Structure formats: structure tokens, C-alpha cells
Amino acid sequence: MFCIFIVLNCLSQNTSDIDAIQKTALDYIEGWYDGDVVRMERALHPNLIKRMITNPNSEYSLLNELNKEKMINYTNAGGGKRIPKNSYKIEVKILDINNNIASVMTKSQYIDYLHLAKFNNKWVIINVLWDINKNKE
Template identity: 40%
Template sequence: MKYFFICFLLFSAHQCIWGQTQQDSLAIKQAALDYIESQHTPNPPRMERALHPRMVKRTFWKDKSTGKDYLRETNTESMILLSESYNKNKDKFPASPKKEVKFLDISEKTASVKLIADEWIDYMHLAKLNDTWKIVNVLWQYNDTQRQTN
């Protein structure tokens, strides 16, 4: 019992010093949801709210003519423009789109989450800057990686 109590105190102290708050967890999840939901229903301000101005989004791609893999990259400005038009005709997502946010790691100022959407997976890094959580990196792929060719 004494050992359990000591472990509990050490764990509690560690969480108080280094852990995130419930508010942080909610803010991190909201940033990931803002990112995907601003594509479901076109909403550029919501996308902008989620992303750091220097965010970079990457994925692998295969060149059909050479068969070589390479990385494609996009930035915040492109994602904001995408959110304005991507699903304008309401034909890119099912009526009830999948959007599951899994926390992979959270520290005081950094976090990693996995967003599982309908056709793809996004791994996101977030940073807490001036008390606001922003997505700074995204690495994504289709569930069916054969779709990632040009």
C-alpha cells in the first residue's frame, strides 16, 4: 500500500508539472477537427484557425512514368484555398463523414495526433504557441496507397 501511494504521488506530480490540461486536450482535438471539417463544409477561416502560417503537409506519391516515389508538399495558403472549394458541390465526402482523432503523444507544448478520415489518414504535429494549439506538420496517405500515383 505504501509503495502504491508513493507511485501515485510521483505520477500525480509528474502530470502536474509536465502534462497537458483537459483544456489542452480539447484544443488539440478541435484543431484537428477544424482541419477536416473545414473541408467537409467549405470554411477557409476555420482552416486558417487550425494551421500555423508555416505549416507543411506532405505525402508520398509515385510517378507513373518512372515508377519512382517522391514527396509532394503543400502549405497553409494552399490548404486554406482548398478548404474554400474542395467540397463545394458536396460530392467529396459521405453524408456522415468519418473523423476520428487519436492522441499519440501530448507534452506541455507539443502534441502528435492521428486523424482517421474516410479515405485517408493524417498524422499531425501540433505546437502550443501563445496559448493556442496550431497544426505545424501533416503527413498523410490514402488508405488505399495505390491511389497515390500521377
């Protein structure tokens, strides 16, 4: 199950762009949970960097990074399939769209802030900053 929210300032953007941005975000998050490499591959720019801060409340904080290849490998290995489907709800919220760039938040077991860009006439994810969703329903 998933929900989609669109912030009002995005409504002036072309409807086909909004649909494509939503589809890209869903390819990313549903592709992860379904172990669907085709969807994940389609969603990610070749130079993707996905980041997470570990130990944020200590003097030993680290910035962990994944690239597209690692994301595809983890997806193929079924990383997201280990989580039962009834234990999370997927939400996609478009935060902002400006011409050929967009910011999107996805919520599930995780919170992901996605930066997308229109690249070769296709919306793809360039950057992701993520963390565990401590307030999941």
C-alpha cells in the same frame, strides 16, 4: 459523425489543452470536408507544411508538399466537399502530448498524422504527413 480517442498517457495533460488539441484537429478535418476556410485557417500555423509520398513502391517516388496558403485555397475551392458525407467517418486520436507539443492522427477518407504546437498560447498544426485511407469503413 466523428469519434475521438485519447491515449492514456495524455491524461496527465491539462484538460483544456486536450480539448483545444481535439478542437484544432476537428477544425482541420471538418473544415476540409465542409469547405470552411475560417476553421482551416484557425487550425494551421502560418508555416504549415503538409506532405504526401506519391509512387512509394517505385523508384519514382516523389514528396509532394502543400503550404498553408494552398490548403486554404483548396479548402475554399471545396476540395473536401466533393466527397459525400455518408461515405466517411471522422476519427480523431491523440497519440501523445508533451508539454507544448502533440501528435494526433485523423482518419477519414485519408489518414493524417498531425504535429501540433502551442504557439502564442494557441494549439496549431505545424506539420502533416498524409495518405489515402485504404482501409476506410
